Every structure is written in C-alpha cells, then in structure tokens.
Amino acid sequence: MSNGSDPAKISAQKGSAQGIYLEAADQRPYLADSVSGQFTNASCASAACKMARKLNVPESFIRSQMAENAANQGTPVSIAAIPETLKDFGFKGSATYVSQGATVESIDLATKNGNSAIVSVWTGSDNSHAIVVDKIVGGRAFIRDPSPVGRGSSYTISVADLQKRMSSRAVYLFSEQ
Numbered sequence: 001m002s003n004g005s006d007p008a009k010i011s012a013q014k015g016s017a018q019g020i021y022l023e024a025a026d027q028r029p030y031l032a033d034s035v036s037g038q039f040t041n042a043s044c045a046s047a048a049c050k051m052a053r054k055l056n057v058p059e060s061f062i063r064s065q066m067a068e069n070a071a072n073q074g075t076p077v078s079i080a081a082i083p084e085t086l087k088d089f090g091f092k093g094s095a096t097y098v099s100q101g102a103t104v105e106s107i108d109l110a111t112k113n114g115n116s117a118i119v120s121v122w123t124g125s126d127n128s129h130a131i132v133v134d135k136i137v138g139g140r141a142f143i144r145d146p147s148p149v150g151r152g153s154s155y156t157i158s159v160a161d162l163q164k165r166m167s168s169r170a171v172y173l174f175s176e177q
Helices: 044-053 059-073 079-088 104-110 159-165
Strands: 094-098 116-122 128-137 140-145 153-158 166-174
Touching (some): 044 079, 044 128, 044 140, 079 094, 079 116, 104 116, 104 159, 104 166, 116 159, 140 159, 153 159, 159 166
Antiparallel strands (some): 094 166, 128 140, 140 153
C-alpha cells in the first residue's frame, strides 16, 4: 500500500516483481493471470478478492459490499468479510476465514489443485495488507499483490520471506468440485 503515491513505483505490472515485498532480497518476477491494483491505499482486501476469483465487477463494488458485510458482522473491514462477499458475487465454492493459525504449511495445503489463498501480511508500519498466494512450489510463494495502487504486481518470494511478514489470518478459497 505504501508504494501507491510514488510515481516511480506505480509502473508495476504482472511479472514486474514490485509490490509489498519490494525489499525481499530474492524477489523474482511471476507472470500471473488476473493481476489488478487496488483503487485506494485501503482497498487491498477487495482488490485481492477480485484477483483471486477473477471477478468481473469493479473493485469499488466489491469494496462497498465488503464494508456492508463487515458492518453486519460488527467488525472493521478486513479479510474476514471476504467469504460472505464472495457469496454475494456468486462464488459457488467455499471460502474459509482463518482468524488465527494460518501458516505457510496451511497455505501450501490450501493452494494445491489450483486453489488460492488471500493472506494478511504486515507492511512494517503496523498495518496489514492482503495478498493472493496462488501456490507454494520449491520453497517459493507465488504471489499476486494489489500493490502498488492502480497497477498491482506479481512475483515470487521465498517461503521464509512470506513467513516473516504473515499475520495469522487468511481466507482459503476452494473451487466448486
């Protein structure tokens, strides 16, 4: 989220290896499908939701629905509102929110067979940020990141770098069988 106002960094795009993990020493490009940037500094969860399920609706609609669902749950807007929001947009699979206990190992298991996970990570300024983890292969996490604002990015990082920044929260997405 912090890169959104820096014109030098707003040029990120899929495979550019720019995003929230910009400082990771071994960050590498990942040419992912469906990369889109968050619209505002505070809309990473809705943008991650859009990318993870390839929703063909404006990110602002998703953000608005997430805010309504969070208000109904009596919580601040966060990835906790994603499962209900996905249902509202017609997702037929299952979306499971994990409020604590998400680990690299659990994400690895959840992303088998082409599923993805929306993972909450710390930005370093005590703020959280939502990213999409598509898979973990060979000790590397394949990430679609809604940062920087307006563009998004995709890249791989080591699982050690992912583990360092992870909060314990995630949403595991499983396609309808």
